[in-house]
Amino acid sequence: MADKDEHVLVLDFLEHGHPNDRDDRVAQGIGKDNYTLLEVVMREDERPKGGEELYIGEGDRPRVEFIKRRIDYDDLTGSAQSELKYVLQELISDKEDEFVEFFNEATPVTPRRHAFELLPGIGTKHMRALLDEREKNDFESFEDIKERVPSIPDPEKTIRDRVRNELKGETKNKLFVH
Structure with a gap:
């Protein structure tokens, strides 16, 4: 980066x-x-x-x-804040490989908390399911993640929401914004 x-x-x-x-x-x-x-x-x-x-x-x-x-x-202006959702969607879609790599390589951020659990809508149950599936084979795409862990919220939207939360300053740990 x-x-x-x-x-x-x-x-x-x-x-x-x-x-x-x-x-x-x-x-x-x-x-x-x-x-x-x-x-x-x-x-x-x-x-x-x-x-x-x-x-x-x-x-x-x-x-x-x-x-x-x-x-x-x-x-940001109100228009810029509105546009951010669409621009992030495009950015994340264009960089799908990098974000799928995050799902393949994410590690714990503290002894009690995994990076997956910092994503909106991902709790312990989803984290364990992601780790179990990742152990079998690396994830290939957002679609692959959705198919192999059907209960997980949409990974693309989850990443977008996390980036937006980081930009708003609503998070302690930064995963994507530098």
Whole structure:
């Protein structure tokens, strides 16, 4: 995993800036690798749409003037908060292999608690079922997890909800947001 995100997915674009800071044309976005929430200042003629990918890495940024700041979930506009669900859904779907790897490699986070139990809707019973199935064979996909552990909540939605909870600051341990 990279230290800094090189790409963000746009959650909202404020063409006239924030109501109390009308200087900058900013886009609020989420980093593709670390799920960092950022505001970036757009170049003059750029008007990005929700879900659009922007390059923010080193060197020439054709559409982004500069990264303004890292932001918290509460700094997101209402539109950005609404868009987040859909953008996360797309990100998680695109990175299914990485999240399935989490299900294959997750370990206890404390002597009494497994990483699985930090996922919304996953308790001791589901954790044991996941561990039993994983012992037989690695999971291949979200669909494979659902078929082999039918009682588990939808793994894709569970991951999305966990990432959103981490972004909101509602969790003590971070599994996905860096």
